[in-house]
Amino acid sequence: MNNRLKEDNTASGWFGREPERRVDVFDKLDPEKGVTRPTGSSANMKIRAYAVEKMKEAGLDVRVDAVGNIFGRKNGVQQNVGAVMCGSHLDSVVNGGQFDGALGVFSAIEAVRRLEDEGYKNTRPIEIVVFTGEEGSAFGMTLLGSTALIGKMSYEEAAARRDQEGRTLKEALEYMGYKGDFVMDLDTVAYFVELHIEQGPVLFNKKVPVGIVENIAGIAWIYATINGEGNHAGTTPMKMRRDALTAAADIIKFVEKRANEMVDRLGSATVGTVGKLNVYPNGTNIIPGRVELGIDIRDVVSENMESLKQEVSAALKDLERKYGVSVDISLQPTHFPEPLAHEVIDVIEQSAGEVNIRSMRMNSGAGHDSQNIAKKVKTGMIFVPSVGGISHAPMEWTEWDDVENGVQVLTRTIKRLTQIREDGASMTLR
Protein backbone atom coordinates (compact mmCIF):
# COMPACT_ATOMS: atom_id res chain seq x y z
CA MET A 1 0.00 0.00 0.00
CA ASN A 2 1.29 3.44 -0.76
CA ASN A 3 2.00 5.97 1.96
CA ARG A 4 -0.51 8.64 1.01
CA LEU A 5 -3.48 6.29 1.52
CA LYS A 6 -2.18 5.19 4.92
CA GLU A 7 -1.34 8.79 5.77
CA ASP A 8 -4.87 9.99 4.97
CA ASN A 9 -6.45 7.25 7.01
CA THR A 10 -4.10 7.91 9.90
CA ALA A 11 -4.90 11.63 9.76
CA SER A 12 -8.57 10.76 10.07
CA GLY A 13 -7.75 9.14 13.40
CA TRP A 14 -5.84 12.21 14.56
CA PHE A 15 -8.76 14.60 14.35
CA GLY A 16 -11.20 14.15 17.19
CA ARG A 17 -8.89 12.13 19.41
CA GLU A 18 -8.28 13.68 22.82
CA PRO A 19 -5.42 14.53 22.92
CA GLU A 20 -4.77 14.49 19.19
CA ARG A 21 -2.52 11.51 18.62
CA ARG A 22 -1.19 9.52 15.71
CA VAL A 23 -2.54 5.96 15.65
CA ASP A 24 -1.25 3.87 12.75
CA VAL A 25 -1.27 0.39 14.31
CA PHE A 26 -3.88 -1.52 16.28
CA ASP A 27 -1.61 -1.67 19.34
CA LYS A 28 -1.67 2.12 19.70
CA LEU A 29 -5.44 2.19 20.18
CA ASP A 30 -6.69 3.23 23.61
CA PRO A 31 -9.84 1.28 24.61
CA GLU A 32 -11.07 4.31 26.53
CA LYS A 33 -10.35 7.06 24.02
CA GLY A 34 -11.62 6.92 20.45
CA VAL A 35 -12.44 9.75 18.05
CA THR A 36 -15.34 12.18 18.44
CA ARG A 37 -16.24 14.26 15.38
CA PRO A 38 -19.92 15.21 15.42
CA THR A 39 -21.02 17.63 12.70
CA GLY A 40 -20.15 21.20 13.67
CA SER A 41 -17.31 20.31 16.05
CA SER A 42 -13.83 21.71 15.55
CA ALA A 43 -12.60 18.15 14.87
CA ASN A 44 -15.23 17.80 12.14
CA MET A 45 -14.08 21.13 10.70
CA LYS A 46 -10.44 19.99 10.68
CA ILE A 47 -11.07 16.68 8.96
CA ARG A 48 -13.27 18.40 6.36
CA ALA A 49 -10.46 20.87 5.63
CA TYR A 50 -7.98 18.00 5.33
CA ALA A 51 -10.23 16.09 2.91
CA VAL A 52 -10.94 19.19 0.79
CA GLU A 53 -7.21 19.87 0.53
CA LYS A 54 -6.65 16.31 -0.70
CA MET A 55 -9.50 16.62 -3.17
CA LYS A 56 -8.04 19.83 -4.58
CA GLU A 57 -4.57 18.29 -4.78
CA ALA A 58 -6.16 15.47 -6.79
CA GLY A 59 -7.42 18.08 -9.24
CA LEU A 60 -11.08 17.93 -8.23
CA ASP A 61 -13.45 20.87 -8.50
CA VAL A 62 -14.86 21.21 -4.96
CA ARG A 63 -18.36 22.54 -4.25
CA VAL A 64 -20.51 22.57 -1.08
CA ASP A 65 -24.30 22.48 -0.79
CA ALA A 66 -26.68 24.12 1.69
CA VAL A 67 -26.39 21.29 4.25
CA GLY A 68 -22.60 21.06 4.02
CA ASN A 69 -22.38 18.01 1.74
CA ILE A 70 -19.06 18.33 -0.11
CA PHE A 71 -18.66 17.32 -3.77
CA GLY A 72 -15.43 16.99 -5.74
CA ARG A 73 -15.78 16.64 -9.50
CA LYS A 74 -13.41 15.21 -12.05
CA ASN A 75 -14.78 15.89 -15.49
CA GLY A 76 -15.17 13.03 -17.93
CA VAL A 77 -14.32 12.79 -21.59
CA GLN A 78 -18.08 13.08 -22.06
CA GLN A 79 -19.83 15.73 -19.99
CA ASN A 80 -23.48 15.02 -20.66
CA VAL A 81 -23.59 11.49 -19.33
CA GLY A 82 -24.44 10.46 -15.78
CA ALA A 83 -21.55 10.69 -13.32
CA VAL A 84 -20.12 7.96 -11.12
CA MET A 85 -20.41 9.15 -7.52
CA CYS A 86 -18.32 7.74 -4.72
CA GLY A 87 -17.81 8.63 -1.07
CA SER A 88 -19.02 8.40 2.51
CA HIS A 89 -19.01 10.58 5.63
CA LEU A 90 -16.49 12.27 7.95
CA ASP A 91 -18.56 12.71 11.10
CA SER A 92 -18.38 10.10 13.85
CA VAL A 93 -20.32 8.88 16.84
CA VAL A 94 -19.16 10.01 20.28
CA ASN A 95 -16.00 8.06 21.17
CA GLY A 96 -16.04 6.05 17.94
CA GLY A 97 -13.32 4.74 15.66
CA GLN A 98 -11.18 6.28 12.94
CA PHE A 99 -12.34 4.22 9.94
CA ASP A 100 -16.13 4.47 10.00
CA GLY A 101 -17.00 6.83 7.15
CA ALA A 102 -13.59 8.45 6.75
CA LEU A 103 -12.19 5.33 5.08
CA GLY A 104 -14.82 5.62 2.34
CA VAL A 105 -13.97 9.26 1.67
CA PHE A 106 -10.19 8.82 1.53
CA SER A 107 -10.48 5.60 -0.48
CA ALA A 108 -12.54 7.45 -3.08
CA ILE A 109 -9.92 10.21 -3.28
CA GLU A 110 -7.18 7.58 -3.57
CA ALA A 111 -9.05 5.80 -6.37
CA VAL A 112 -9.16 9.04 -8.35
CA ARG A 113 -5.43 9.60 -7.76
CA ARG A 114 -4.60 6.08 -8.93
CA LEU A 115 -6.66 6.46 -12.09
CA GLU A 116 -4.88 9.77 -12.72
CA ASP A 117 -1.47 8.17 -12.10
CA GLU A 118 -2.08 5.50 -14.69
CA GLY A 119 -3.20 8.15 -17.18
CA TYR A 120 -6.74 6.80 -17.36
CA LYS A 121 -9.27 9.08 -19.05
CA ASN A 122 -12.68 8.49 -17.51
CA THR A 123 -15.54 8.62 -19.96
CA ARG A 124 -18.16 9.55 -17.36
CA PRO A 125 -17.50 12.31 -14.83
CA ILE A 126 -16.52 11.23 -11.31
CA GLU A 127 -18.03 12.95 -8.28
CA ILE A 128 -16.56 12.38 -4.83
CA VAL A 129 -19.03 13.07 -2.05
CA VAL A 130 -18.74 13.72 1.69
CA PHE A 131 -22.14 13.48 3.34
CA THR A 132 -22.96 15.67 6.33
CA GLY A 133 -24.12 14.14 9.60
CA GLU A 134 -24.43 10.46 8.77
CA GLU A 135 -24.16 9.30 12.37
CA GLY A 136 -26.78 11.57 13.89
CA SER A 137 -24.41 12.37 16.76
CA ALA A 138 -25.22 16.09 16.64
CA PHE A 139 -28.51 16.98 14.96
CA GLY A 140 -30.88 14.30 16.17
CA MET A 141 -31.23 12.24 13.02
CA THR A 142 -29.03 9.86 11.09
CA LEU A 143 -28.26 10.19 7.33
CA LEU A 144 -28.96 13.94 7.49
CA GLY A 145 -26.99 15.09 4.44
CA SER A 146 -28.17 12.31 2.13
CA THR A 147 -31.77 12.70 3.30
CA ALA A 148 -31.68 16.32 2.13
CA LEU A 149 -29.84 15.38 -1.05
CA ILE A 150 -32.55 12.95 -2.18
CA GLY A 151 -35.24 15.51 -1.36
CA LYS A 152 -36.86 13.50 1.43
CA MET A 153 -36.36 16.58 3.58
CA SER A 154 -35.94 20.14 2.31
CA TYR A 155 -32.54 21.83 2.64
CA GLU A 156 -34.24 24.54 4.73
CA GLU A 157 -35.72 22.05 7.16
CA ALA A 158 -32.41 20.22 7.48
CA ALA A 159 -30.45 23.45 8.00
CA ALA A 160 -32.87 24.50 10.75
CA ARG A 161 -32.35 21.37 12.84
CA ARG A 162 -30.73 22.03 16.19
CA ASP A 163 -28.00 20.22 18.09
CA GLN A 164 -27.89 19.65 21.87
CA GLU A 165 -26.59 23.19 22.45
CA GLY A 166 -29.45 24.70 20.47
CA ARG A 167 -27.25 25.63 17.53
CA THR A 168 -28.82 25.17 14.09
CA LEU A 169 -27.09 23.11 11.42
CA LYS A 170 -26.86 26.33 9.38
CA GLU A 171 -24.98 28.03 12.23
CA ALA A 172 -22.74 25.00 12.70
CA LEU A 173 -21.90 24.98 8.99
CA GLU A 174 -21.20 28.72 8.99
CA TYR A 175 -18.86 28.23 11.96
CA MET A 176 -16.97 25.52 10.06
CA GLY A 177 -17.06 27.41 6.74
CA TYR A 178 -19.17 24.76 4.98
CA LYS A 179 -22.45 26.55 4.27
CA GLY A 180 -22.54 26.42 0.49
CA ASP A 181 -25.05 27.14 -2.23
CA PHE A 182 -24.22 24.43 -4.77
CA VAL A 183 -27.17 22.24 -5.73
CA MET A 184 -26.34 18.68 -6.75
CA ASP A 185 -28.87 17.20 -9.14
CA LEU A 186 -28.92 13.44 -8.67
CA ASP A 187 -30.48 13.07 -12.13
CA THR A 188 -26.96 13.79 -13.40
CA VAL A 189 -25.55 10.85 -11.43
CA ALA A 190 -25.76 7.35 -12.91
CA TYR A 191 -24.02 5.24 -10.27
CA PHE A 192 -23.03 5.51 -6.63
CA VAL A 193 -20.48 3.35 -4.77
CA GLU A 194 -19.62 3.56 -1.08
CA LEU A 195 -16.70 1.73 0.50
CA HIS A 196 -17.20 1.21 4.23
CA ILE A 197 -15.99 -0.93 7.10
CA GLU A 198 -18.31 -3.89 7.67
CA GLN A 199 -18.94 -3.03 11.34
CA GLY A 200 -19.69 -6.69 11.99
CA PRO A 201 -17.68 -9.92 12.39
CA VAL A 202 -18.56 -11.82 9.17
CA LEU A 203 -15.63 -10.90 6.87
CA PHE A 204 -13.12 -10.95 9.72
CA ASN A 205 -14.22 -14.40 10.93
CA LYS A 206 -14.45 -15.87 7.43
CA LYS A 207 -11.15 -14.24 6.42
CA VAL A 208 -12.68 -12.84 3.23
CA PRO A 209 -11.17 -9.43 2.36
CA VAL A 210 -14.10 -7.84 0.53
CA GLY A 211 -17.85 -7.91 1.04
CA ILE A 212 -20.34 -6.86 -1.63
CA VAL A 213 -23.57 -5.59 -0.14
CA GLU A 214 -26.81 -6.86 -1.65
CA ASN A 215 -29.27 -5.35 0.80
CA ILE A 216 -29.19 -2.80 3.58
CA ALA A 217 -31.37 -3.97 6.44
CA GLY A 218 -34.47 -2.09 7.46
CA ILE A 219 -34.89 -0.96 11.05
CA ALA A 220 -38.02 -0.88 13.21
CA TRP A 221 -37.98 0.45 16.75
CA ILE A 222 -40.62 -0.23 19.36
CA TYR A 223 -40.75 1.84 22.55
CA ALA A 224 -42.83 0.27 25.28
CA THR A 225 -43.68 1.32 28.82
CA ILE A 226 -44.84 -1.32 31.29
CA ASN A 227 -46.70 0.10 34.26
CA GLY A 228 -46.95 -2.16 37.32
CA GLU A 229 -46.93 -1.21 40.97
CA GLY A 230 -43.87 -0.08 42.88
CA ASN A 231 -43.95 -1.46 46.39
CA HIS A 232 -41.90 -2.73 49.32
CA ALA A 233 -39.74 -5.73 48.38
CA GLY A 234 -39.94 -7.11 51.91
CA THR A 235 -43.59 -6.70 52.84
CA THR A 236 -45.39 -7.41 49.55
CA PRO A 237 -46.15 -11.16 49.21
CA MET A 238 -45.21 -12.81 45.93
CA LYS A 239 -48.83 -13.45 44.99
CA MET A 240 -49.79 -9.80 45.45
CA ARG A 241 -47.29 -8.13 43.14
CA ARG A 242 -47.44 -6.34 39.81
CA ASP A 243 -43.74 -6.33 38.98
CA ALA A 244 -43.03 -4.38 35.78
CA LEU A 245 -39.51 -5.76 35.44
CA THR A 246 -40.43 -9.47 35.58
CA ALA A 247 -42.99 -8.68 32.86
CA ALA A 248 -40.25 -6.94 30.84
CA ALA A 249 -38.01 -10.00 31.27
CA ASP A 250 -40.58 -12.04 29.31
CA ILE A 251 -40.24 -9.62 26.39
CA ILE A 252 -36.45 -9.60 26.45
CA LYS A 253 -36.45 -13.39 26.18
CA PHE A 254 -39.28 -13.39 23.64
CA VAL A 255 -37.47 -11.04 21.22
CA GLU A 256 -34.29 -13.13 21.40
CA LYS A 257 -36.11 -16.45 21.05
CA ARG A 258 -38.35 -15.43 18.15
CA ALA A 259 -35.54 -13.79 16.18
CA ASN A 260 -33.48 -16.96 16.60
CA GLU A 261 -36.41 -19.10 15.50
CA MET A 262 -36.85 -16.98 12.37
CA VAL A 263 -33.18 -17.36 11.51
CA ASP A 264 -33.42 -21.14 12.01
CA ARG A 265 -36.69 -21.56 10.18
CA LEU A 266 -36.33 -19.04 7.34
CA GLY A 267 -32.57 -18.72 7.08
CA SER A 268 -33.32 -15.00 7.38
CA ALA A 269 -31.04 -12.15 8.44
CA THR A 270 -33.43 -11.23 11.26
CA VAL A 271 -31.95 -9.63 14.38
CA GLY A 272 -33.91 -8.53 17.44
CA THR A 273 -32.50 -6.68 20.43
CA VAL A 274 -33.82 -5.13 23.59
CA GLY A 275 -31.01 -2.64 23.98
CA LYS A 276 -32.61 -0.15 26.28
CA LEU A 277 -34.17 -0.62 29.69
CA ASN A 278 -35.09 2.07 32.20
CA VAL A 279 -36.25 0.68 35.52
CA TYR A 280 -38.16 2.84 38.01
CA PRO A 281 -37.53 3.59 40.75
CA ASN A 282 -34.49 1.30 40.35
CA GLY A 283 -33.91 0.45 44.01
CA THR A 284 -32.76 -2.93 45.32
CA ASN A 285 -35.52 -3.09 47.93
CA ILE A 286 -38.37 -1.81 45.74
CA ILE A 287 -40.54 -3.83 43.34
CA PRO A 288 -40.11 -2.12 39.94
CA GLY A 289 -43.23 -0.06 39.26
CA ARG A 290 -42.42 1.03 35.74
CA VAL A 291 -40.09 -0.17 33.00
CA GLU A 292 -39.36 1.47 29.65
CA LEU A 293 -37.99 -0.74 26.87
CA GLY A 294 -36.33 0.15 23.57
CA ILE A 295 -36.59 -2.70 21.05
CA ASP A 296 -34.62 -2.83 17.80
CA ILE A 297 -35.72 -5.15 14.96
CA ARG A 298 -33.85 -5.49 11.66
CA ASP A 299 -34.13 -7.59 8.54
CA VAL A 300 -33.53 -7.27 4.82
CA VAL A 301 -37.05 -8.61 4.14
CA SER A 302 -39.88 -6.22 5.04
CA GLU A 303 -42.38 -9.01 5.74
CA ASN A 304 -40.06 -10.61 8.31
CA MET A 305 -39.59 -7.30 10.06
CA GLU A 306 -43.30 -6.65 10.01
CA SER A 307 -44.22 -10.07 11.40
CA LEU A 308 -41.70 -9.86 14.25
CA LYS A 309 -42.94 -6.35 15.02
CA GLN A 310 -46.52 -7.65 15.22
CA GLU A 311 -45.54 -10.61 17.39
CA VAL A 312 -43.58 -8.44 19.82
CA SER A 313 -46.47 -5.99 20.05
CA ALA A 314 -48.89 -8.85 20.76
CA ALA A 315 -46.55 -10.28 23.40
CA LEU A 316 -46.33 -6.86 25.02
CA LYS A 317 -50.13 -6.61 25.17
CA ASP A 318 -50.29 -10.12 26.59
CA LEU A 319 -48.34 -8.97 29.64
CA GLU A 320 -51.43 -7.11 30.84
CA ARG A 321 -53.31 -10.39 31.28
CA LYS A 322 -50.34 -12.35 32.64
CA TYR A 323 -48.97 -9.82 35.11
CA GLY A 324 -51.79 -7.37 35.78
CA VAL A 325 -49.68 -4.52 34.39
CA SER A 326 -50.67 -1.96 31.75
CA VAL A 327 -48.58 -1.52 28.63
CA ASP A 328 -48.17 1.48 26.31
CA ILE A 329 -46.62 0.74 22.92
CA SER A 330 -45.14 3.34 20.59
CA LEU A 331 -44.12 2.12 17.13
CA GLN A 332 -41.44 4.38 15.65
CA PRO A 333 -41.36 5.10 11.89
CA THR A 334 -39.88 2.11 10.06
CA HIS A 335 -36.84 2.41 7.80
CA PHE A 336 -37.58 -0.17 5.12
CA PRO A 337 -34.89 -2.51 3.78
CA GLU A 338 -33.11 -1.21 0.69
CA PRO A 339 -31.92 -3.59 -2.04
CA LEU A 340 -28.83 -2.34 -3.90
CA ALA A 341 -28.48 -2.38 -7.70
CA HIS A 342 -27.70 -5.72 -9.39
CA GLU A 343 -25.78 -3.92 -12.10
CA VAL A 344 -23.38 -2.33 -9.61
CA ILE A 345 -23.14 -5.51 -7.50
CA ASP A 346 -22.06 -7.41 -10.62
CA VAL A 347 -19.48 -4.78 -11.54
CA ILE A 348 -17.96 -4.87 -8.04
CA GLU A 349 -17.83 -8.67 -8.16
CA GLN A 350 -16.15 -8.68 -11.58
CA SER A 351 -13.73 -5.99 -10.44
CA ALA A 352 -12.70 -7.99 -7.36
CA GLY A 353 -12.09 -11.00 -9.60
CA GLU A 354 -9.99 -8.94 -12.01
CA VAL A 355 -7.67 -7.75 -9.25
CA ASN A 356 -7.60 -11.26 -7.70
CA ILE A 357 -9.23 -10.33 -4.42
CA ARG A 358 -11.68 -12.76 -2.86
CA SER A 359 -15.14 -11.40 -2.20
CA MET A 360 -18.50 -12.53 -0.90
CA ARG A 361 -22.01 -11.17 -1.15
CA MET A 362 -23.61 -10.14 2.12
CA ASN A 363 -26.13 -7.82 3.73
CA SER A 364 -25.57 -4.72 5.81
CA GLY A 365 -27.13 -4.73 9.26
CA ALA A 366 -26.11 -1.11 9.79
CA GLY A 367 -27.64 1.93 8.10
CA HIS A 368 -25.67 3.94 5.52
CA ASP A 369 -26.14 6.97 3.26
CA SER A 370 -26.19 4.42 0.42
CA GLN A 371 -29.70 3.36 1.44
CA ASN A 372 -30.91 6.90 0.71
CA ILE A 373 -28.96 7.36 -2.52
CA ALA A 374 -30.17 3.92 -3.71
CA LYS A 375 -33.68 5.34 -3.96
CA LYS A 376 -32.51 7.63 -6.80
CA VAL A 377 -29.29 6.19 -8.21
CA LYS A 378 -28.00 2.67 -8.99
CA THR A 379 -25.96 2.00 -5.87
CA GLY A 380 -23.44 -0.53 -4.58
CA MET A 381 -21.39 -0.91 -1.40
CA ILE A 382 -18.00 -2.46 -0.77
CA PHE A 383 -17.26 -3.72 2.75
CA VAL A 384 -13.84 -4.34 4.27
CA PRO A 385 -13.29 -6.36 7.48
CA SER A 386 -13.56 -4.85 10.95
CA VAL A 387 -11.06 -6.44 13.34
CA GLY A 388 -13.10 -8.47 15.83
CA GLY A 389 -16.27 -7.08 14.27
CA ILE A 390 -15.93 -3.96 16.43
CA SER A 391 -17.14 -0.50 15.38
CA HIS A 392 -18.62 2.67 16.90
CA ALA A 393 -16.04 2.13 19.64
CA PRO A 394 -12.39 3.17 20.27
CA MET A 395 -11.08 -0.30 19.33
CA GLU A 396 -12.54 -0.13 15.81
CA TRP A 397 -9.79 -1.12 13.38
CA THR A 398 -9.24 -2.34 9.81
CA GLU A 399 -5.89 -3.84 8.81
CA TRP A 400 -3.91 -1.89 6.22
CA ASP A 401 -3.84 -4.89 3.86
CA ASP A 402 -7.62 -4.91 3.91
CA VAL A 403 -7.72 -1.17 3.29
CA GLU A 404 -5.51 -1.74 0.25
CA ASN A 405 -7.69 -4.61 -1.00
CA GLY A 406 -10.80 -2.48 -0.68
CA VAL A 407 -9.25 0.44 -2.55
CA GLN A 408 -8.09 -1.82 -5.36
CA VAL A 409 -11.60 -3.18 -5.82
CA LEU A 410 -13.07 0.33 -5.56
CA THR A 411 -10.64 1.76 -8.11
CA ARG A 412 -11.41 -1.00 -10.58
CA THR A 413 -15.15 -0.62 -9.93
CA ILE A 414 -15.07 3.12 -10.60
CA LYS A 415 -13.05 2.52 -13.73
CA ARG A 416 -15.59 0.01 -15.02
CA LEU A 417 -18.60 2.14 -14.11
CA THR A 418 -17.18 5.23 -15.82
CA GLN A 419 -16.94 3.20 -19.03
CA ILE A 420 -20.49 1.89 -19.12
CA ARG A 421 -22.19 3.48 -22.11
CA GLU A 422 -25.65 5.02 -21.95
CA ASP A 423 -27.04 1.92 -23.67
CA GLY A 424 -25.64 -0.18 -20.83
CA ALA A 425 -22.87 -1.78 -22.87
CA SER A 426 -19.43 -1.90 -21.34
CA MET A 427 -16.28 -0.98 -23.21
CA THR A 428 -13.25 -3.22 -23.00
CA LEU A 429 -10.94 -2.26 -20.16
CA ARG A 430 -7.24 -2.15 -20.50
Ligand SMILES: [Zn+2]
Ligand atom coordinates in the same frame (compact mmCIF):
# COMPACT_ATOMS: atom_id res chain seq x y z
ZN1 LIG B 1 -20.46 4.99 8.66
